[in-house]
Structure formats: structure tokens, C-alpha cells
Amino acid sequence: QKEVEQNSGPLSVPEGAIASLNCTYSDRVSQSFFWYRQYSGKSPELIMSIYSNGDKEDGRFTAQLNKASQYVSLLIRDSQPSDSATYLCAASNDYKLSFGAGTTVTVRA
Amino acid sequence: NAGVMQNPRHLVRRRGQEARLRCSPMKGHSHVYWYRQLPEEGLKFMVYLQKENIIDESGMPKERFSAEFPKEGPSILRIQQVVRGDSAAYFCASSPRTGGDSGNTIYFGEGSWLTVV
Numbered sequence: 485q486k487e488v489e490q491n492s493g494p495l496s497v498p499e500g501a502i503a504s505l506n507c508t509y510s511d512r513v514s515q516s517f518f519w520y521r522q523y524s525g526k527s528p529e530l531i532m533s534i535y536s537n538g539d540k541e542d543g544r545f546t547a548q549l550n551k552a553s554q555y556v557s558l559l560i561r562d563s564q565p566s567d568s569a570t571y572l573c574a575a576s577n578d579y580k581l582s583f584g585a586g587t588t589v590t591v592r593a
Numbered sequence: 594n595a596g597v598m599q600n601p602r603h604l605v606r607r608r609g610q611e612a613r614l615r616c617s618p619m620k621g622h623s624h625v626y627w628y629r630q631l632p633e634e635g636l637k638f639m640v641y642l643q644k645e646n647i648i649d650e651s652g653m654p655k656e657r658f659s660a661e662f663p664k665e666g667p668s669i670l671r672i673q674q675v676v677r678g679d680s681a682a683y684f685c686a687s688s689p690r691t692g693g694d695s696g697n698t699i700y701f702g703e704g705s706w707l708t709v710v
Contacts, residue, residue: 488635520701527684527701528636572635579624579688580649581699583635 487511490573490584498592503560505587507573510554514575514582517549519558522570522586532558563591597622597702598667599685605708612672612679614705618687625668626686626699627660636684642668675709682706 491506505519516535520528532547534540534556540547546559556575560567570586598617606612618625627639629652639652642662653660657675662668672679685702 525706527704530698530700533698574636579626579641579699580638581626581628581636582638585635 486584487582488573488575488584490571490587492587494588494590496590496592497563499563499565501563503563503567503589503591505558505560505571505573505589507556507558507584508554509556509573509575509582511575511577511582512554513577515578516576517547517556518574518576518581519545519547519556520572520574520583521567522572524570528572560589563589565591565593567591597685597687597700599683599702599705601705602703603706603708605710606675607710608676609674612675612707612709614670614672614683614685614707615667616670616685616687616702617667618685619700622687622689622700624688624690625662626688627668627670628684628686628701630682630684630704632681639670672707675707677709680707680709 488509497503519532521531522528532545534547534549537549544561548557568591570588572586573584574581600615625642628636629639630636640660641649645664657673659671682704684704686699688699
């Protein structure tokens with residue numbers, strides 16, 4: 485079983501719609517959770533971090549964490565073509581990030 | 594405020610040669626991490642270093658790979674006798690301290706793309 489699993493893509497959404505990304509993790513001691521955006525040929529860019537149960541909003545992005553279900557999600561509202569990228573979910577217990585394989589999102593103009 | 598600096602950005606090596614990848618952490622950061630991203634795969638943790646110390650190398654292949662973070666100068670990831678399977682993107686990251694608590698963001702460099710021919 486992989487430590488972090490993400491819903492398989494690719495995910496295609498029309499411009500202006502909501503993109504919904506899901507992630508589950510297996511290590512119950514994980515304390516910190518992150519969403520990174522990675523454009524092709526580029527490095528991962530941190531877009532959201534979440535540490536406690538509930539929702540966290542930052543602009544058009546909302547992350548949700550449910551530790552009981554070992555589930556993390558990311559919503560992208562009002563999707564823009566510039567949001568087209570691979571989104572990586574990561575879980576951390578201390579210093580080591582465990583990444584999912586990523587979900588590729590394409591926003592259709 | 595410079596970010597995490599990696600060089601070279603792109604490196605081509607023939608099978609059997611050595612590859613050296615360098616990483617300078619962000620100013621004020623004393624914790625360095627190396628991750629590898631194989632084609633079509635997620636990032637995998639390789640090693641965690643502080644100045645002059647290897648803290649966790651559990652993700653490093655047992656042979657041919659080594660890493661250091663000397664007192665002076667950048668962190669170095671060294672791959673000896675490269676093989677085609679070493680072709681990947683190698684990302685360095687740094688943080689101000691250890692621990693995944695709020696405020697201890699891990700920042701990634703732009704990566705070094707190694708191609709073995």
C-alpha cells in the first residue's frame with residue numbers, strides 16, 4: 485500500500501468550474517499535509533498547507549483535512565487555464581514528505 | 594531573497610560517469626533535503642542533512658549514491674557510475690528547522706535534470 489494515494493487523473497474541467505482533488509494517507513501519525521502544484525519541467529510549488537481537521541481557505545483554494553478518515557482534499561474554485569498542472573499531495577510526520585503520484589488537471593478554456 | 598539554488602539545471606552523463614549535483618539552501622536555512630522524481634512518478638525522499646551531518650539517508654540507494662553538506666559550501670549529491678535508471682529530476686529542498694509544524698515550510702529548488710545516455 486502506498487503511503488499517499490491520490491485520485492487518478494487526468495482531471496479535465498471547464499474554465500470557471502470547481503476542480504476537486506482527493507488524497508488519502510496510510511500513516512496515522514502524519515501531522516502535516518501539503519498540496520504542491522507542479523508545472524511540467526518545473527519544481528513543486530507549495531500552494532496549501534493544513535495541520536488540523538477542518539477547512540482552510542486561501543484565495544481560490546480550499547484544503548480540507550479529516551484525520552479520522554485519513555483524507556485530504558483540495559478544491560480549486562473558478563478554475564483558470566493557468567491552473568493546468570499536476571497537483572501533488574504530501575503528508576509529513578516530521579521532516580520527511582511522502583508524496584502521492586499526483587493528479588494532472590487540465591482547465592479547458 | 595534568493596531561493597534554493599541548484600546547479601546544474603541539466604546534466605548529461607554517459608553510463609559509468611559520475612554526476613555531481615549541488616544545492617545551496619535558502620539564506621537562514623540549515624536543513625537540506627534531496628528528493629528524486631523518476632519519469633511519471635511522484636517525488637521520493639532520498640536524504641536529510643544538516644551542516645556536516647547526515648540525519649536520515651533511508652531513501653538513498655545503498656550503492657553509488659552519496660550526499661554531504663559541508664560546513665562551508667553547498668550540499669552535494671554524488672552519483673557514481675551512473676546507469677540509465679538514474680535519469681530523473683533531482684530536487685533539493687531546505688527549511689529553517691526540522692519538523693513539519695506550522696511555519697516550517699520546506700522550499701524546493703528548481704531541480705537538476707540528469708540524463709544518462
